[in-house]
Amino acid sequence: MSHSLVNWFKYASPASFYPLAGRLIPYFASAAAVLGAIGLWIGLLFAPTDAQQGEGYRIIFVHVPASWMSMFVYCIMAFWSALGLAFKTRLSGMMTAALAPTGALFAFLSLWTGALWGKPMWGAWWVWDARLTSQLILFFLYLGFIALQSAIDDPRRADKAGALLALVGVINVPIIYFSVQWWNTLHQGASVSMTKAPSMAHTMLAGMLVMALAFWAYTIAIALMRVRCIMLERELSSEWVKRNATE
Amino acid sequence: MKSQHAAPFILAIRRDLLLAARHKTEIVTALFFFVIVVNLLPLGIGPDADLLRKIAPGALWIGALLATLLGLQRLFAPDHADGTLEQMALSPQSFTLLVAGKIVAHWLVSGLPVVLIAPVLGLQFDLPGRSLGLLMLSLLLGTPILSLIGAVGAALTLGVRGGGALLSLLILPLYIPALIFGAGAVEADLAGLGAEGHLSLLGAVLVVSLFFAPWASTLALRVALE
Numbered sequence: 001m002s003h004s005l006v007n008w009f010k011y012a013s014p015a016s017f018y019p020l021a022g023r024l025i026p027y028f029a030s031a032a033a034v035l036g037a038i039g040l041w042i043g044l045l046f047a048p049t050d051a052q053q054g055e056g057y058r059i060i061f062v063h064v065p066a067s068w069m070s071m072f073v074y075c076i077m078a079f080w081s082a083l084g085l086a087f088k089t090r091l092s093g094m095m096t097a098a099l100a101p102t103g104a105l106f107a108f109l110s111l112w113t114g115a116l117w118g119k120p121m122w123g124a125w126w127v128w129d130a131r132l133t134s135q136l137i138l139f140f141l142y143l144g145f146i147a148l149q150s151a152i153d154d155p156r157r158a159d160k161a162g163a164l165l166a167l168v169g170v171i172n173v174p175i176i177y178f179s180v181q182w183w184n185t186l187h188q189g190a191s192v193s194m195t196k197a198p199s200m201a202h203t204m205l206a207g208m209l210v211m212a213l214a215f216w217a218y219t220i221a222i223a224l225m226r227v228r229c230i231m232l233e234r235e236l237s238s239e240w241v242k243r244n245a246t247e
Numbered sequence: 248m249k250s251q252h253a254a255p256f257i258l259a260i261r262r263d264l265l266l267a268a269r270h271k272t273e274i275v276t277a278l279f280f281f282v283i284v285v286n287l288l289p290l291g292i293g294p295d296a297d298l299l300r301k302i303a304p305g306a307l308w309i310g311a312l313l314a315t316l317l318g319l320q321r322l323f324a325p326d327h328a329d330g331t332l333e334q335m336a337l338s339p340q341s342f343t344l345l346v347a348g349k350i351v352a353h354w355l356v357s358g359l360p361v362v363l364i365a366p367v368l369g370l371q372f373d374l375p376g377r378s379l380g381l382l383m384l385s386l387l388l389g390t391p392i393l394s395l396i397g398a399v400g401a402a403l404t405l406g407v408r409g410g411g412a413l414l415s416l417l418i419l420p421l422y423i424p425a426l427i428f429g430a431g432a433v434e435a436d437l438a439g440l441g442a443e444g445h446l447s448l449l450g451a452v453l454v455v456s457l458f459f460a461p462w463a464s465t466l467a468l469r470v471a472l473e
Contacts, residue, residue: 140420147416151407160470161403165417168399168463172421175452179424183431 012089014231015240021224028221035214042207056120060204063113065212066106069219070138071173073103077145078170081163091227093159094234096166097149098226102219104142110135130181137176141169155234255340259348260355267356273321278360281314285368296373303372304382304433305426310368311361311386312422315393318357319418320411322349322401323468336472346468347461350398358390374433381442382433388449389429395453395460396421402467424452 011017043061050057077096084092114132115125126132145165152158235241267274288306289299326332335345365386366379374382400418404410432445 137420137423140416144413144417144420147413148403148407151404151409151413153408157470157473161467164399164463164467164470165403168421168459171459172424175424175455176420179427179448183427 012087012091014091014094014235015238017091018228018231018240018244021228025221025224025228028217028224032214032217032221035210035217039207039211039214042203042210047203047207053121056117059113059117061207061211063110063117064208065215066113067110067135068212069215070103070106070110070135073099073106073219074138074141074166074170074173077103077166081166084159084163085167090156090159090234093156093163094227094230095223096162097159098223098230099219100142100146100149100162101226102222104139104146106215106219107135107139107142111139130177130183133180134173134177137180138173141173145169252341253344255338256344256348256351259335259345260352263349263352264355267352273318274356274360277314277318277357278364280317281310281361282364282368284313285310286371289371299372300374300437301434303369303374304378304385304430304437306372307365307368307382307386308389308426308430311358311365311390312393312419312426314361315357315390315397316415316418318353319394319397319401319414322353322398323405324401324410327405327471332468333472336469342468343461343465346398346402346465350394350461350464353398354391354394358386358394361390362386375437378433378437381436385429385432385442385446385449388446388453389425392425392449392453392456393422395456396425398464399460399467402464402471405468405471425449428452 011020039061043058047058047061049055077099080092080096080099083089084096111132114135118127119125145162148165149158149162152161232241285306288302292298292302323332326335336342338345362383365382369379369382397414397418400414400421403417404414407413428445428449432442432449435445436442
């Protein structure tokens, strides 16, 4: 074992990760607040009104980052799941469980803001577009994961079962995406195009990226908070929790 | 030597088929469930022949999904309850092969009858003869996928509170590609587009799930048995 490898695994133990997470949370939380404020300022006040879509387009500053995060969080969950199954680290399952509600929240937010955007732009709350449909299915996958985890009482079994489900899901996500896309083109032809305007103003792009960073920081902060709760809950009888609680 | 390796696989199929033959009502119930669900749709929608022909592939496929789900809950549960599953996991034979045999037996008991009765229901929906054959072919390729992916879900929810409803929540989203390609093959043919593309993709999904599903089910069962 090389020296660096030892350091890597140091924080795989809840006892040493708990205080580290506690130290990191304020940084990420404040980063989320500051970046969110800047992003909203760019998005709502600074960015120019869109020539075709008017003011309604401004919802993309929440919608697009939320959609990105919903997909990205699922990939991170699959990553932790693979790690947990390979190395049998307790923390991996806890991280996966801590990330799932946030991912589900972003998937829901993306669907909700998409509907709000679709009504004035397309004249419909919902269309059977490939992206919308696969986003909805991603939301179902999150719900399935959360339901499975909460249905199993033994936390170690819940972690492993959840990890397997997340990995099966991540293999299926691209298959589902392409099948839905093909189904969509077969069924309704060219009715609605979701392709973005190619000449997006730089300020719009900047606003979206800043908001994405804000969501990222929010996800990390909230996942660390949740993982701290999970650690305390599961290891209530262990020595380090008692030490931490008395401090 | 080769037959020796396959022995647990054949043994598991024979055992489960024998058990199914001793409890015929279970097979018949799932099959009747399929027939009734598919027959409820025209009653809810109306007897318009053009509309029925259009929704027939989707209706039959959704019926097949639900009928498969019904039998899945009993794929591992009885063996888990009486301890057989634990013995299988501990036996020197390959557990994956035993599980694969159980999945094949499940398909023979719940998938194959659906494939065989589908043309009769297709006639009720006024499908032309060519489409009936294609419907059977798409179900023949697709129902094994349902059993394979379903086995992973059944293993994950083994002995878990509210297993049945949870199983549907986990598995139905994963069935979507099979549903799209399976029903799409018949629809494309009805529209005069040719079904080869859909059938090839359905076959590809079958091969992928044939490769991964028995292995993933075995892993999930080992987690459940710990």
